[in-house]
Structures are given as structure tokens and as C-alpha cells.
Amino acid sequence: MLDAPDPSSDDVLPEPRPLAPRSMTLTAAMLGTATLLAVLVLLPTPYAVNSPGPTRDVLGELDGTPMIQVSGAETFDSTGELRLTTVSSTGGPGYPTSILGALTGWFEASSVVLPVEQVYPPDVSQEQLDESNEAEMVSSQEDATVAALTELGYEVPATLLVAGTVEGTDAEGKLEENDVLVAFDGTPLPDYQTLVDDLADVEPGQTVTLTVRRHGQPVDVPVVTTEREGGGAQIGVLIDPTFDMPVDVTISIDDIGGPSAGTMFALGIVDKLTAADEADGEHIAGTGTMDVTGEVGPIGGIRQKLAGARRDGAAWFLAPAANCDEVVGHVPDGLRVVRVATLHEAREAMEAIGAGEAGDLPTCTADAGTASPSEG
Structure with a gap:
């Protein structure tokens, strides 16, 4: 145990000197600057930032439940992956983009920063956006199911x-x-x-x-x-x-909205209802709306989706033909893009990739729509 110092001895510690006015001024200035910077970094900006979002394997499970469940027909397992791709956005109603978020977006090659009015309609609440996105997701699932069953030869009254x-x-x-x-x-x-x-x-x-x-x-x-x-x-x-669906198809998805997953949903249904292992171990990502007639439609955020696909291990990407002009020059290393305009083309591409015969599949070129062999 240490003894307390004797005030009468020479061991008494000297009293601390008061801070000089200059030191106090510098300290206060530094604290004030740090506080100001922290506030400025968190301040909202009039910008929206779109970045690569999560991907989901439609042939896999979500919280232990298969994303695509079919009743009324025999289903088959697959060894490959079919990943839908998404875009993560900030700047919408109730979720403003901070200065730090905008700066990060400007310096990230896979992100894009836009004036918020170019991304979100004015005078629309987050609740309204969520309802719209959910409705589009439900519609896309129905359209994808009709297109997939029709592609497989079913009659869909x-x-x-x-x-x-x-x-x-x-x-x-x-x-x-x-x-x-x-x-x-x-x-x-x-x-x-x-x-x-x-x-x-x-x-x-x-x-x-x-x-x-x-x-x-x-x-x-x-x-x-x-x-x-x-x-x-x-x-x-x-x-x-x-x-009047001849086969019951249920698609389970988490907090993802919009219509752009239609093509991958349709491909997943085709894969599950056919005995062949079309993807055969390959990791294929993609995007595109799906019409009930089997037409693949354009989507937004294709560059962010390309980056997200490669980040999550995809080696192939099925891109809508109408988005080709946005694809050229923005394909990540290690990802090969295949241009598709219909579900039938997407199905043939999936089968060719799985069979190792994808060398002649069309891709996106500088004239945004001309078919040419994919590049390695």
C-alpha cells in the first residue's frame, strides 16, 4: 500500500500550471472545427446515390424457405445459381443522402450520384414508393410465372x-x-x-x-x-x-421491390420445372422486366447491378438488349455479359453456359444491339 505524500516533505508534487490563453484558444478552435465537420458530414444533400445492392439466388432459399415453390408439378434440383440483382439507393423521402454519402458515391466507380429529382418523383412519400414497388414486384412475379409456363408449353387460360x-x-x-x-x-x-x-x-x-x-x-x-x-x-x-394458372408457383422475397427481377424469376421457374440441370454449377446473374409474352424489358441501374453480380461471385450476366448502350465499357473484370431480348433467348443462354458452349452467345457491343461473340 502506498503512503500519501507528506505535505511538509520535498516529495510534494507541484500544482499544475494553468493553460495559457493561446493553448485554450487553439483547443477550443480544434474542438469547434471537429464538431462543425461532423455536423457538415451528416447534413442532408439534394442528391440521390445509387450503389450495388444485394443479389439473391432464385434457386436458393430465404430464411430456410425456397424462394420459388411449385405445387401441382414435379420439380428438379439445380447445382447452379440464378441471381437477381438490385440497386441500393439513398436520397428518397425520409432517407436523405449525407455529404459523406454523396462524396463516397462520387469516388466509387460503381456508384452514381444524381440530383434527387431525377430519381424520385416530387411530393411522393416513402410509403407511396414502397406500395408502388411492392405492387410492381407482385405483378412481375405473376408475369414471370405466365411467361415461364408458356415457354414450357403449358396453356395458361x-x-x-x-x-x-x-x-x-x-x-x-x-x-x-x-x-x-x-x-x-x-x-x-x-x-x-x-x-x-x-x-x-x-x-x-x-x-x-x-x-x-x-x-x-x-x-x-x-x-x-x-x-x-x-x-x-x-x-x-x-x-x-x-x-388461371395450371401450376401453382409461389415466390418468396424479402425487402426487394420493383419489376426488374422478372427475367430471373422466369428462368428460375423454367429451371425448377425441367429435369435438365441447365446452369450445371455455373453462377449466372441477370436483370430485366418480363412481359407475359416473354419479352425482356429494360431496367435502371444496370451498371450497379453488374458490379453487385461480380462482387457476389457471378461469372455470367444476362442483360436486356435495350440496356446494351449502358453496359458497354462498364463490365467488371471476370464477368461476361450476354444480351437477351426474350425469355427464350435467356433460356438458351442459360443452357449454353451450363453446357460449356457459350462462346458464340451475343453480347453488348458499342452499337448497343449488335450480336457478337462474348469476350473472355
């Missing part, structure tokens, strides 16, 4: 309910909400694909006869078609189909 008409088309004022399309030029319409196939044989400007069920009675409605964006004829009718 549908009731084609008229939800409205396109302004300025001949259908406006002729068809009514809640009409049900039942025939096209006398040909019955048991499903959506039949309507698409029939319309593909029509030239823009040609008159077709739509038979609808209105208040329980059949009504023939002549409609002059117009040219749709991208070519082909359209009837100017907004259709809200109700599908």
Missing part, C-alpha cells in the same frame, strides 16, 4: 378484361371498362398469347373486329389499328388479364 383505352385511338369511345375480350376477327381468345399472336399478323391501319362480352351479351366492335412504338399494330385497348 386468361380472362381479358378491358381496363380502358388509349387516348386518340379508334378504340376510344367504342370499348368500355369491364368489357371482356372473347374473340379477335372471329377467333376465340382463350389466353393472352392468342391475342398477341393474332395481332402480330395485322398491319397498322387494318380494321379488326373485337368481340366483347358486355353486360353478359356478345358485342362486335370494329376497331382500326394503329402502329405501336417499336413497330407492329395495336388495338389501343388496355387489358387487365386474370390468369
